[in-house]
Amino acid sequence: DGGITQSPKYLFRKEGQNVTLSCEQNLNHDAMYWYRQDPGQGLRLIYYSQIVNDFQKGDIAEGYSVSREKKESFPLTVTSAQKNPTAFYLCASSADRGRNSPLHFGNGTRLTVT
Amino acid sequence: KNQVEQSPQSLIILEGKNCTLQCNYTVSPFSNLRWYKQDTGRGPVSLTIMTFSENTKSNGRYTATLDADTKQSSLHITASQLSDSASYICVVTFTSSGGYNKLIFGAGTRLAVHP
Numbered sequence: 360d361g362g363i364t365q366s367p368k369y370l371f372r373k374e375g376q377n378v379t380l381s382c383e384q385n386l387n388h389d390a391m392y393w394y395r396q397d398p399g400q401g402l403r404l405i406y407y408s409q410i411v412n413d414f415q416k417g418d419i420a421e422g423y424s425v426s427r428e429k430k431e432s433f434p435l436t437v438t439s440a441q442k443n444p445t446a447f448y449l450c451a452s453s454a455d456r457g458r459n460s461p462l463h464f465g466n467g468t469r470l471t472v473t
Numbered sequence: 474k475n476q477v478e479q480s481p482q483s484l485i486i487l488e489g490k491n492c493t494l495q496c497n498y499t500v501s502p503f504s505n506l507r508w509y510k511q512d513t514g515r516g517p518v519s520l521t522i523m524t525f526s527e528n529t530k531s532n533g534r535y536t537a538t539l540d541a542d543t544k545q546s547s548l549h550i551t552a553s554q555l556s557d558s559a560s561y562i563c564v565v566t567f568t569s570s571g572g573y574n575k576l577i578f579g580a581g582t583r584l585a586v587h588p
Binding site for chain 2: 394401449451462465466467469
């Protein structure tokens with residue numbers, strides 16, 4: 360089955376540590392996205408990539424970094440510079456940069472930083 | 474400012490009843506509007522997409538409407554089932570001045586269907 364796999368599902372880290380969230384897709388989509396979901400708020404875009412070896416900052420990129428070395432993979436690193444990293448992180452992909460095709464989401468990683 | 478507002482914030486209904494969720498937006502220029510269903514602890518899944526010229530679109534027991542003049546959309550769920558318990562997210566797409574697509578997400582309506 361084609362889809363997006365995020366791992367791990369739950370992640371716990373101490374404050375000051377960097378942590379990397381994995382996102383893999385086998386849908387052959389060019390575009391991939393990272394969103395952050397907080398209670399009572401709409402999803403907010405962290406980073407997106409429309410093609411391998413290229414990515415762009417979204418609305419809340421500070422404290423995060425990404426790479427896109429392979430079409431299938433788009434890992435997100437939450438650095439110690441992110442002031443409020445505890446959240447639910449969703450990775451997504453789309454066939455036509457989201458214009459008409461839907462976003463296909465993974466099942467998320469819930470990150471808790473204490 | 475481009476915004477998407479959803480109401481109500483949460484809703485409880487009995488199994489078998491109908492309900493309607495609302496989405497108002499101020500996004501411009503409008504490209505399309507999509508409704509997603511998000512089960513707890515899972516990623517959102519697309520239910521339906523509405524373009525500027527479409528007024529109504531159905532997907533099984535889900536019917537979405539769009540009034541582009543008033544910038545309102547609704548999602549009507551008929552004969553609700555326990556499995557309809559989820560958050561429903563309204564997402565509006567517009568094309569920015571730079572020519573790329575941007576999505577604005579509503580905060581969602583959390584629906585609980587009780588037996």
